[in-house]
Amino acid sequence: MSTVSKSARRIMELSRGVRAHSAAATANGTAIRMGSNGLEVPNDPIIPFIAGDGTGPDIWNASVRVFDAAVEKAYKGERKIVWKKVLAGEEAFRKTNEWLPEETLQAFRDYLVGIKGPLTTPLGGGIRSLNVALRQELDLYVCHRPVRYFKGVPSPVKKPELVDMNIFRENTEDIYAGIEFMNGSDEAKQVLALLEKLGVSKKVRFPESSSFGIKPISKEGTTRIVRAAIEYAIEFNRPGVTLVNKGNIMKFTEGSFAKWGFELATSPEFRDKCVTERESWILGNRDDGVEDPVQNAKLLEPGYDMMTDAQQDAAVQEVNDVINSIYATHGNGKYKKMVLVRGVIADIALQQVLTRPDDFSVVCCPNLNGDYLSDALAAQVGGIGIAPGSNENLVTGHAIFEATHGTAPKYAGQDKVNPSSVLLSGNMMLNYMGWNEAADLILNGISSAIEAKRVTYDFERMMEGATKLKCSEFADEVISRM
Numbered sequence: 001m002s003t004v005s006k007s008a009r010r011i012m013e014l015s016r017g018v019r020a021h022s023a024a025a026t027a028n029g030t031a032i033r034m035g036s037n038g039l040e041v042p043n044d045p046i047i048p049f050i051a052g053d054g055t056g057p058d059i060w061n062a063s064v065r066v067f068d069a070a071v072e073k074a075y076k077g078e079r080k081i082v083w084k085k086v087l088a089g090e091e092a093f094r095k096t097n098e099w100l101p102e103e104t105l106q107a108f109r110d111y112l113v114g115i116k117g118p119l120t121t122p123l124g125g126g127i128r129s130l131n132v133a134l135r136q137e138l139d140l141y142v143c144h145r146p147v148r149y150f151k152g153v154p155s156p157v158k159k160p161e162l163v164d165m166n167i168f169r170e171n172t173e174d175i176y177a178g179i180e181f182m183n184g185s186d187e188a189k190q191v192l193a194l195l196e197k198l199g200v201s202k203k204v205r206f207p208e209s210s211s212f213g214i215k216p217i218s219k220e221g222t223t224r225i226v227r228a229a230i231e232y233a234i235e236f237n238r239p240g241v242t243l244v245n246k247g248n249i250m251k252f253t254e255g256s257f258a259k260w261g262f263e264l265a266t267s268p269e270f271r272d273k274c275v276t277e278r279e280s281w282i283l284g285n286r287d288d289g290v291e292d293p294v295q296n297a298k299l300l301e302p303g304y305d306m307m308t309d310a311q312q313d314a315a316v317q318e319v320n321d322v323i324n325s326i327y328a329t330h331g332n333g334k335y336k337k338m339v340l341v342r343g344v345i346a347d348i349a350l351q352q353v354l355t356r357p358d359d360f361s362v363v364c365c366p367n368l369n370g371d372y373l374s375d376a377l378a379a380q381v382g383g384i385g386i387a388p389g390s391n392e393n394l395v396t397g398h399a400i401f402e403a404t405h406g407t408a409p410k411y412a413g414q415d416k417v418n419p420s421s422v423l424l425s426g427n428m429m430l431n432y433m434g435w436n437e438a439a440d441l442i443l444n445g446i447s448s449a450i451e452a453k454r455v456t457y458d459f460e461r462m463m464e465g466a467t468k469l470k471c472s473e474f475a476d477e478v479i480s481r482m
């Protein structure tokens, strides 16, 4: 048994240490638990898995061989994962007439750490997303999607090696709450009646045929994801956290996300570790010898001379507040070593992650922005075939690891697609469990196979002189190179 404290667990994504373990692996397995000192991982953890729909089974069958081989190579039989198949999606419906059986949810609740393949969500009507349901049922509020470059991976951008980002996507709120009302329904009529009562129904251009959706974003939900992002930046020495939001248009939802994020970053919890971008400008001006607050405000606001008196007063007040409250602790360049927290509006963020990727390190955003950003960023480092992720609750320890991509139905059953997204999700899972040696072996195997240009179709079609491997062959290649 090894214990992985919350903090140590994350640090171990980088550090490499051998942990003590007493009981040997057994055939039936033991549940991972959350103890008072953090996650308690036995040598024979039971890990529930969902193979998934579409290409899910191909990828899962390839990946599980790699996971087992990595654990065997790292621990020589002393540790072994006991896989527990659980059902969801099309297979579950065929066998149980339910899309997401209670037994499956209970397994993820009981065993704490799990992994899944993609599940199909019909477009327009039909069932709501099972992927989202799992996140909400287990309150897996952190969706962590690292985006990093592997040497040799084909990329549409000139300097993919500059991409090293970690997306922290809020995973339980926003339009993913699934509160929608179909046009013409009784509920839609009630929504319209409420809008009339609130005096805003005129804002609905075509009221009779409009469907409605509700976008809840809360202070608690925002604070816990921003906290996760800032803590990650601090532990892994990342330069900054960018709050990607569309607060100029959705003022009270996405705007509040940014506002609450800044409030947390400047609260006593993080005050000695963080500086906001505007604070950094004010401190920088003062470090450069600008003593006059009005002069500092003019540098802070290039349009100062065209501002109203009230706006100018507010800018000067902001300068005074920053200098008086934190110059002693953050001035004289000290702020440069702290986590820089800034807000970037979502549309320009989607351009800047391409044009100046090194300005982005930890990216924290509401649910929908995170969904868009994950796939867009993956393109820069070779595509969705190599984009892993986790869904985590940092308090209870529950976590389900899964690729960023979907079921890619046109390739289902062809043993064709790239299993790297699930392999790297497994790497994240092993790190989460503190099994870093096995996690590293997977990374080594993937890097080495890519460098040797022995890759699946998605990379082969963009690489010169590469050998195209099937999904299962790529798994063999990774195993042979671990």
Ligand SMILES: NC(=O)C1=CN([C@@H]2O[C@H](COP(=O)(O)OP(=O)(O)OC[C@H]3O[C@@H](n4cnc5c(N)ncnc54)[C@H](OP(=O)(O)O)[C@@H]3O)[C@@H](O)[C@H]2O)C=CC1
Binding pocket: 117, 118, 119, 120, 121, 122, 131, 383, 384, 385, 386, 402, 403, 404, 405, 406, 407, 408, 409, 417, 418, 419, 421, 458
């Ligand atoms: N977490 C989850 O379970 C998710 C589920 N979904 C669901 O999946 C279904 C299909 O979604 P769709 O929009 O087609 O998106 P997908 O991500 O499933 O596939 C889109 C394209 O991405 C590429 N791709 C996907 N997986 C791989 C892989 N492993 N290796 C290489 N390339 C890959 C393929 O590109 P190319 O054509 O260029 O070869 C594919 O056609 C939907 O029902 C959707 O709701 C979607 C996202 C996440």
Ligand SMILES: O=C(O)CCC(=O)C(=O)O
Binding pocket: 119, 120, 121, 129, 130, 131, 132, 371, 374, 404, 406
């Ligand atoms: O649940 C789905 O079908 C899509 C989810 C998705 O795109 C994501 O989580 O990135």
Ligand SMILES: [Mg+2]
Binding pocket: 371, 372, 374, 375, 404
């Ligand atoms: Mg997505």
